[in-house]
Amino acid sequence: MKNDNNLFFTCSLIEYIGRQQKLRRDVVDALGEKVVRRIYRYADVLHSEPIAEVAFACSERKVCSGG
DSSP: OHHHHHHHHHHHHHHHHHHHHTOSSOHHHHHOHHHHHHHHHTHHHHTTSOHHHHHHHHHHHTTTTTO
C-alpha cells in the first residue's frame, strides 16, 4: 500500500507542476529521471507539506530554469 500512495503522490505532483507551468507532456522530461525518482522515494515525507510548496521547490530547480 505504501508504494501505491507514493506513486499517487508522485503523479499528482507531476500533474500539478504541469498545470502550473503549462507543460503538458514535457514535465517529466523537464524534471529529469533523478528528480522524479527522488520525489517517489521521499513521497511519504513530502506529502505532509502543502503540494504547492513541494511543486515550487521542484519546479524552481528544474522546470523554470529549463534544466
